[in-house]
Amino acid sequence: MDSLANAVAGLDPVSVTGSWQRHLPARFRDRPLEGRSAYSRWGRKLGFPLLYFGRPTDSVVVEAYRHLVDPAVDDPTIREQLAPRVLVTAEIRVSEILDLRTARARMELGLSLNQIRSATDDRSAYAACQEVAAAAHQHGFHGLLAPAATELGETLALFSNRLTAAEAPTLTDSVAWDRLPNDPRVAARLRLVRDE
Numbered sequence: 752m753d754s755l756a757n758a759v760a761g762l763d764p765v766s767v768t769g770s771w772q773r774h775l776p777a778r779f780r781d782r783p784l785e786g787r788s789a790y791s792r793w794g795r796k797l798g799f800p801l802l803y804f805g806r807p808t809d810s811v812v813v814e815a816y817r818h819l820v821d822p823a824v825d826d827p828t829i830r831e832q833l834a835p836r837v838l839v840t841a842e843i844r845v846s847e848i849l850d851l852r853t854a855r856a857r858m859e860l861g862l863s864l865n866q867i868r869s870a871t872d873d874r875s876a877y878a879a880c881q882e883v884a885a886a887a888h889q890h891g892f893h894g895l896l897a898p899a900a901t902e903l904g905e906t907l908a909l910f911s912n913r914l915t916a917a918e919a920p921t922l923t924d925s926v927a928w929d930r931l932p933n934d935p936r937v938a939a940r941l942r943l944v945r946d947e
Contacts, residue, residue: 758859759886764847767896770923771804771843771907772811777835777927784841784920786911792867792877793884793895793908801884802894802909802920804843809935810904811838816934817871817900836928841920845909849887851897852905868900884908893918903935 775783786800794801805811815836851857857864860883869876887895887910894909909920 755860755882756886756889758861759849759883759892760890762849762856762859764892765850765896766844766846767848767894767907768844769806769842770840771806771920772808772838772840773802773804774811774815774836774838774928777837780837780925780927783837783839783925784922786909790877792880792900795881795885798881798885799888799913800911802911804841804907804909804920805899805901805904806907807904808838810899810901810906812932813901813903813935814899814906815931816936820931820934821871836931838926838928839922840924842923843907843909843920845893845914845918847891847893847913848907849883849892849895851883851895864898867897868902871900884910888913 773783779785784802786802788794788796788798788800790796791801791803793803805814849856851860851862851867854864857867862879862883866873866876866879884895891913892910893913894907897906897908899906
């Protein structure tokens with residue numbers, strides 16, 4: 752951990768601004784911008800609270816499928832059976848973010864793109880990501896920015912207990928999902944075939 756901590760400390764933080772989105776169970780609609788400590792790619796169950804965002808919207812939708820539908824892929828009707836969810840949009844203006852979008856940064860931290868984009872059940876890849884997040888949190892970063900596991904955009908994981916009052920995300924929109932939107936990965940696999 753010492754070499755990883757030193758590598759994290761040697762990276763320059765970036766600022767992140769703009770519109771970001773996240774999906775969550777509808778039961779949390781009254782507190783959609785609250786960080787939670789739970790087992791995830793960048794967090795541990797008894798760790799620091801995280802607040803996940805993504806962009807573009809297709810990436811957020813695919814992330815919902817990766818966690819909620821793909822593990823039950825044998826049942827194609829699962830998307831109609833899921834509890835209602837909410838897609839929230841927030842305006843973000845945060846500094847002190849660890850940027851993992853470059854190959855150089857990932858190489859210095861010993862973290863591969865495959866680990867960042869691993870399946871949701873890959874415990875060893877999750878452990879590697881969690882170690883990087885823990886080192887970043889320890890060094891006072893306010894979160895991290897990484898290529899999305901969906902391969903469609905970016906993920907922003909904020910360490911909500913490190914954010915200043917001025918950095919608190921501002922809710923700008925909330926849309927109820929009675930069922931998940933269509934899976935963008937299916938549309939990406941469709942091909943137009945022309946008659947000869």
